[in-house]
Amino acid sequence: MSTADTPSASAGRKRADVRRNEQKLLDAAAAVFVRMGIDAPVREIAAESGLGMGTIYRHFPTRADLVVAVFRHQVDALAAAVDAAPTAGTPYEVLRQWVHQFVDFLVTKHGLAEALHSDQAGFESLHNEFVERLMPVLDQLLKASTAAGYTRSDVRAYDFMLAIGNLCIGVENFPDYQARRMIDLLLAGLARTAPASTGEEPEQP
Amino acid sequence: MSTADTPSASAGRKRADVRRNEQKLLDAAAAVFVRMGIDAPVREIAAESGLGMGTIYRHFPTRADLVVAVFRHQVDALAAAVDAAPTAGTPYEVLRQWVHQFVDFLVTKHGLAEALHSDQAGFESLHNEFVERLMPVLDQLLKASTAAGYTRSDVRAYDFMLAIGNLCIGVENFPDYQARRMIDLLLAGLARTAPASTGEEPEQP
Amino acid sequence: MSTADTPSASAGRKRADVRRNEQKLLDAAAAVFVRMGIDAPVREIAAESGLGMGTIYRHFPTRADLVVAVFRHQVDALAAAVDAAPTAGTPYEVLRQWVHQFVDFLVTKHGLAEALHSDQAGFESLHNEFVERLMPVLDQLLKASTAAGYTRSDVRAYDFMLAIGNLCIGVENFPDYQARRMIDLLLAGLARTAPASTGEEPEQP
Amino acid sequence: MSTADTPSASAGRKRADVRRNEQKLLDAAAAVFVRMGIDAPVREIAAESGLGMGTIYRHFPTRADLVVAVFRHQVDALAAAVDAAPTAGTPYEVLRQWVHQFVDFLVTKHGLAEALHSDQAGFESLHNEFVERLMPVLDQLLKASTAAGYTRSDVRAYDFMLAIGNLCIGVENFPDYQARRMIDLLLAGLARTAPASTGEEPEQP
DNA sequence: CATGAATGAGGTTTCATTCAT
DNA sequence: CATGAATGAAACCTCATTCAT
Missing domain, CATH: 1.10.357.10 (Tetracycline Repressor, domain 2)
Known part of the structure; x- marks a missing residue:
């Protein structure tokens, strides 16, 4: 909160976070698909990934x-x-x-x-x-x-x-x-x- | 086909309807399964068959x-x-x-x-x-x-x-x-x- | 089936049947109300009484x-x-x-x-x-x-x-x-x- | 009421809404229960509360x-x-x-x-x-x-x-x-x- | 950007009631 | 008259999706 707030750095940091989130999502989805099939509830994937549902929709609209x-x-x-x-x-x-x-x-x-x-x-x-x-x-x-x-x-x-x-x-x-x-x-x-x-x-x- | 159709079964009149309905259901279900898969809404099958939803549940509980x-x-x-x-x-x-x-x-x-x-x-x-x-x-x-x-x-x-x-x-x-x-x-x-x-x-x- | 078919007798017999049916219904309903409350399905009472649902509606419209x-x-x-x-x-x-x-x-x-x-x-x-x-x-x-x-x-x-x-x-x-x-x-x-x-x-x- | 309402809790804004909704639900349910008994349709409570049915299920699963x-x-x-x-x-x-x-x-x-x-x-x-x-x-x-x-x-x-x-x-x-x-x-x-x-x-x- | 509460369409199922047999 | 099959409205509940925070 104190050090990362420089506007120049925040962009770089963000991007890394985004990429990490995407990876989390992919891993989570893979795991859930295995457990429940490709029709698994979105919420399940969200829970597995530790991220919010909105985040899934941002990264993968459909x-x-x-x-x-x-x-x-x-x-x-x-x-x-x-x-x-x-x-x-x-x-x-x-x-x-x-x-x-x-x-x-x-x-x-x-x-x-x-x-x-x-x-x-x-x-x-x-x-x-x-x-x-x-x-x-x-x-x-x-x-x-x-x-x-x-x-x-x-x-x-x-x-x-x-x-x-x-x-x-x-x-x-x-x-x-x-x-x-x-x-x-x-x-x-x-x-x-x-x-x-x-x-x-x-x-x- | 030849023996079971004896007209003597006067009491079976209703039975005949029931059997015909069951056949309608089977036909309708077959058609709908083709169109929409086996997860097709029950309502759809009812519509296709021209019968009510309740009828389906009577004949085929699950x-x-x-x-x-x-x-x-x-x-x-x-x-x-x-x-x-x-x-x-x-x-x-x-x-x-x-x-x-x-x-x-x-x-x-x-x-x-x-x-x-x-x-x-x-x-x-x-x-x-x-x-x-x-x-x-x-x-x-x-x-x-x-x-x-x-x-x-x-x-x-x-x-x-x-x-x-x-x-x-x-x-x-x-x-x-x-x-x-x-x-x-x-x-x-x-x-x-x-x-x-x-x-x-x-x-x- | 053979003896009771005289038209004159059928009317008298019927009335007795009707009364007996009503009694059956009352008994059955009492039993079912005890089991399932007064909102019990009509079908349940029909089953208990051994009579058809239509008969219930004939005797007790509501x-x-x-x-x-x-x-x-x-x-x-x-x-x-x-x-x-x-x-x-x-x-x-x-x-x-x-x-x-x-x-x-x-x-x-x-x-x-x-x-x-x-x-x-x-x-x-x-x-x-x-x-x-x-x-x-x-x-x-x-x-x-x-x-x-x-x-x-x-x-x-x-x-x-x-x-x-x-x-x-x-x-x-x-x-x-x-x-x-x-x-x-x-x-x-x-x-x-x-x-x-x-x-x-x-x-x- | 005095201590919990500190404005510093900026993140708690949502929380406030949720709590208000829960209150709405309780009030609505109370009113509907009075009108229609505790078996009232969920939809009725939803309508009374101005909220969606899903919200009710979220707050009160059964x-x-x-x-x-x-x-x-x-x-x-x-x-x-x-x-x-x-x-x-x-x-x-x-x-x-x-x-x-x-x-x-x-x-x-x-x-x-x-x-x-x-x-x-x-x-x-x-x-x-x-x-x-x-x-x-x-x-x-x-x-x-x-x-x-x-x-x-x-x-x-x-x-x-x-x-x-x-x-x-x-x-x-x-x-x-x-x-x-x-x-x-x-x-x-x-x-x-x-x-x-x-x-x-x-x-x- | 991330979150998750809210929404409500859409599926399932039950039963009161009618009506052909 | 008796029957019970058929009907379909009405209730339930679950998610996909949106959007205020």
Whole structure:
């Protein structure tokens, strides 16, 4: 109160505070989304963050803004992961590993997979966010694997990405559902039947 | 259909109305669920059906009751379909066909796939309904195909069924998502890689 | 079904049925009023009586009609009780005894005392019923006791009757409340202090 | 009032509004309870107070909370009244006066006496509130009067308090009912019959 | 800028009452 | 006459959102 009141300093200080608040909000929202789903009461997030509700609305005018922000944060990490990963094994193996990282991510942050498909107004942006950030990564992995003859060439990264996300839905609600196995089934379906010999008869029109 | 309609049931006149109303409700609810999801306001369903709200509560005290009823209706049809189908082709082909019927069903009645995974209180019954009615059918198809050497033996009908349901999620909201292809990918993953030559030891019991 | 169908007999039979139904309704209503108060759902009474709701409305178009009927039944019994009682002891003693019978009645049929004071539309008739039937009885007892010099002359039967009723309220809800003692206190206050000697100046204007 | 209103509490401005609103609510609720009983629609109270329904729920989550609050307010005043009163006359006279104040209170805030006996869930607290605050006061008055030889020793403050409350019921609905006289009758019954001569052994400790 | 009290639309549910059977 | 299914008004309560402090 005594030292920080210089007008010149206050601007700088404020900005730092604002940024810290935004981070608090993101963390809190992530936690609450996990607990209560993306429709959690705003007040809950406010309480979790220790901030006021008005502050949430200042930073994220619509709920979609907040959700997108929460997930962008984590999607960024995932997109970056592909580079950080040691290039271990064949391109197909690299693809497998990334897919499982993706699954880890979806499964850990529970409720996220479901959220990707919400038809609630304004959540296209969430979907878009995901697509824009992760599809290129997945596309590149797919292409590399296909080019090396490991995988079919008729699978679009977009479909594949959504499929992975979808297969993760319900993991918490139905503990007996073993999503990993289905992911592996999908990956198996993706692999070339005979390693670069048969010629890959496309069964699909 | 043939035996139950005997006109002799004169005292059943009222009964007939009641039954018709119940049917109206089921139809209306199905329609509204498609439009607005399973969380649609009860009032909406009342309006759609042309009946009063109280009537809904009389027939289906909880929302889950209504949802289950709506879907049971349709699940029954699907369960029956396996018998009606002409036994065309190999067991694997029969499996494929039934799976695609299942997908037709899920995709047509939109919102249904999502509903299967609702964690809302009381929807376990919906999930159970599905599992109890359809899993046996799918299990039988799977076993037949595996026995004939067409498919892997390490895939549980339960996982497979949920996976199929999951892959159908988002079909309407994201028209560019081609669920069918992913279903086919899953089916491809299910098929034995080399027709009874490579061995492909099932690594899971 | 076979014998009773003669048209001549049906009219006579009906009337008997109607009367029996009315009695069923009164009994059922009394029971339900005890259980759930006079605001109990109509359906509850229908269920208790084994009759349909429509039948209730036919016999007692408004709720007040039913309530009045239920209590008239029991009030009649109480009014008659004064004659049936053996004239034991002094007029004051007779008065005491009748008051305690009244209390028995109110306390037994629980909810009744409260009902007497309901301001719900149409319940004046209930109150009136009570006043018209019982006040004359009480008045007569009071006058007899006063004439014999046992009790004060400045107490109106109307007030006294309502007071007794009031003192019985809450007996079930608050089991520690000993209504009888307060009734006795009231009766003590009613008695002439010194047996026809002191004069007991009335403090009231 | 003198110390808490210091203008220095600039941050407390909001606090003042909140407190004022709470007061508005209490006043409005008191008024509505009088008009429509303690089961009055929440919306009615909201309208009366000029505030929103949500505000009521914020301040008083359950209906019982509101009712208790409304009456606590007034009970406090009554409990305090015993000290404020000039010690006029004999202990019995003081008792009489307080009882009549109590009656004034009950009669004025109409509906209150009835409310004390509601068996609705959660209204024990209302009853308790009354008992805890007022019974000690009444007990002290009774004991003083008894010690001075004016009144019987076998009357429990609890019963007496409920009796007074009960006798006030119906004052508005039945304007011909003169509760005051019955209160006086009860007080007369409480007084020792002959001033310390007859003996009248107290049969209860 | 941050706060959180206030708002009130909108969902759910209950029941008195009507009326077709 | 009896029945009880249908109706829908009315009450409850919960949040998303605004805005005075």
